[in-house]
Amino acid sequence: MQRTPAYFSLLLATTLAALSANGLHAHEGHDHGPPLPAPMTSTLAPRVTAESAELELVAVLEDGKLTVYLDAFATNRPIEDAALQVESGAWQGKAIHDGDGVYRLDPGPLIEPGQHELIFTVESSTTGDLLLGALVVPDDPVADDLPADGSPAWYTSVPLLQGAVVLLALCCLALLLWRDQRDRRLSGKQSGAKTGPKGSAASITAATLPPALLAMTLLALDAADPVRAHEGHDHGAPDPAVDQVPAAASAAGQAAARLPDGTLFVPKPNQRLLGIRTARAEPGEWPDTFTLSGHVIPDPNASALVQAPLRGRIELPQDGLPLLGASIREGQVLAYLVPILDAVDRTDLQAEVAELDGRIENLARNLIRLRQLGDNAPRQELEETETEHASLTARRRAIADSFGARVPLTAAVGGVLALRNASPGQIVAGGETLFTVVDPQRLLVEALLYDTDHATHFTSASATTTEGRILRLTPLGRGYELRGHALPIQFRIEPDPADEAPDGVQPPDQLVVRQPLTVVATMFHGSTGLRIPSAAVQRGPDGAELVWVHVQPEHFRPQRVQVRALGAGDSVVTAGLAAGDRVVSDGAALLGQVR
The missing domain is CATH 2.40.420.20 (conserved putative lor/sdh protein from methanococcus maripaludis s2 fold)
Incomplete structure (x- = not known):
């Protein structure tokens, strides 16, 4: 009858073991374990910077090469024609220009971990200078703790595994409790059946063995999980060779990033891409x-508008309508305008033409009669008749020409065509602007x-x-x-x-x-x-x-x-x-x- 409390005790022990299997956490500000290696996605490639009154230099150790970015200090403009030499102790190397102010050379002993004091000698057509800097090449603190592929151990990188173990332990305990209750009911129905202390001990042992194994498994996982501190604190020795930036500045530090204080980290390659x-x-x-x-606005003395003098239809000139931006000569015909008359105006003009025809015919008869009289004809009457006949004839001709005569639209100044609002067959109103000519x-x-x-x-x-x-x-x-x-x-x-x-x-x-x-x-x-x-x-x-x-x-x-x-x-x-x-x-x- 004491097995149920034992089950609950084992359940409590298993749960506590599972909860503790997530690793020991120190309180904020403390970490009692060794320092964790810096994440690979938050480290910059080893680099050195140097400045002078004329030059600005950044050297990055990446891809087995020492890449040097050389710019003018005041303008950040790349220096293209420089001769660059790098020295460190007894070693020296000459950089080769790779375009856009980038110089590359074989790093030689600079790839070895440690701090290397460098001397950069720069000579160009405009300046010469000597710059000093220290290149710190860190050890690889992550290589010894990670598998060959660089990923963490499976039992520390899968937190759900511990939850699955707890769930399995609870299921086992529930199954054992159900079997215990069933055995007790069966033992009460069987007469003469007695359960001695040894049977109880055996049952308890059988019931406690699986949870105990699970608890030990979780404790083993807990021992493999590293000790962690709260964010922002670490009692391990810092690595001065690791330059921390936001995770966006990954790999060799070729990505720009906004830092927590609002400043920007922009590597030199990015500065060249952005044209800084x-x-x-x-x-x-x-x-x-x-x-x-x-x-x-156009100069009023070097520009002109071409407008329609009356209502009419646009017709093409001999060379066609000019295109926008075309060169225009002074006096050039840009288009023709054929006047359009409505029915009333046309009827009035036709009636006036008929009246003029009659008067012209009468005057013509009078002229013939007066000329037949010769010297006997009154001189004044003859001249008045001739004058009136010529005037009416000219008036009749002008009215007749207005029915189908084309009006040329010419440019008042030379320049280029800035605006064109005319198309062949277009009906325009009087005073409408069709072309604009300006002198650019x-x-x-x-x-x-x-x-x-x-x-x-x-x-x-x-x-x-x-x-x-x-x-x-x-x-x-x-x-x-x-x-x-x-x-x-x-x-x-x-x-x-x-x-x-x-x-x-x-x-x-x-x-x-x-x-x-x-x-x-x-x-x-x-x-x-x-x-x-x-x-x-x-x-x-x-x-x-x-x-x-x-x-x-x-x-x-x-x-x-x-x-x-x-x-x-x-x-x-x-x-x-x-x-x-x-x-x-x-x-x-x-x-x-x-x-």
Whole structure:
């Protein structure tokens, strides 16, 4: 009768053993076992970084090669024509240029674990420098603890196994309890059947043996499971050779990642793919500016509209209708217009023609009669009859020609065809614009100024297209009548003097009429600040303005700033940056997408 408590005792022991089989956990901040090896997906390839006033260098030991990335310190532009030599103790090697500022060489003894002091000698057409760094090559702490394929042991990598063992133990106990109850019922029905203490002991032994084996199995699994500490703590000796980054920076560290503090880790290969370039924040006193919304307009002295003088039908000229962008000569016939008359107008004209025919015929008879009289005919009457006959004949001819005569539509100026709203057979109304001809070399910019106090307080201006192209502008004049509560101001687009656009200035012949622009006008007075490229200023998730500061060769820090426009391509930082900071000028928007 004491077997049931024994079963429950065994059940409790089995459950406790199963619960403890998940490994011993130290409380937060402690780990009493040896340190675990760093996960292979969170370690960077061994690397060394070095900087000088002119150069920035990153050397990575990967794939049995020492790969060196050499860039200009100020601009992050790859150095292409350098001669690079690496020394470590008695060993030295010469790197081979592999394009895009990448140099490779055989690492020699540098693949051995330990710390290697390196000396990089760089000579190029523009600079020469000596850079120092230490390359730390770690041991492989994971190889001894993992199977040949690199995966953990099956009994520690499958947590569900322990749950299955517990379930099996519970099933065995339930089966033994059911058999015990059945035996007790059968023993009560059989007369003379006695169950002695030995039978009970044997039954208990038989019942306790399977759970005991299960408990020992779980304890054996528990002994094989490593001791773990809570996150963030480890009493084992740290490995200084392991550089930890988020799991996204896997393998040889060729993936960009956002670190917990908000900074970015961007390896040099990724920087080349993204085209990352930097510029220094330049201190100084810069003129104040204000921004206007503008658009491109044609020069009224070098553009023309071709409109229909009356209602009619479009007919093709001899060379066909010109295509958009085609060169147009002054006086060129662009199309013909055949006038169209309604029924009432046509009837009136026909009646007028009939009346004119009758009058012309009467005048012709009078002329014949007067001429037959010779010198006896009154001279004045003869001349009046001849004049009236000629006038009516010309009038009749003009009316008759209006029925089917074609009106040529010609260009008033030369240029290119910017707009065409005509097709063969199209019926157009009088005054409808059919063609627009402009001279692409003589375009203007018009902007609307809502603060009229600034109308006479600016000296120069520049404009930026939506693609970031820059235009130099010269003020031409301003209106003296408000248009929608704003004062229109017009600027002339200045072409690049050498037509080479060394500073990114956009030639005017690549613009189109009504193209939107952002106009920045420069005022007389100014203030101090740090000049940076406008492309470096981005919007953060909260809408605040920020720039990416290049703090280390492969690390970038987001920095909130206060900025104002300086010109079409520059801005002035009034707070948030220090003089000389390197900000990302090209590729800043792509850095903001790193997760």
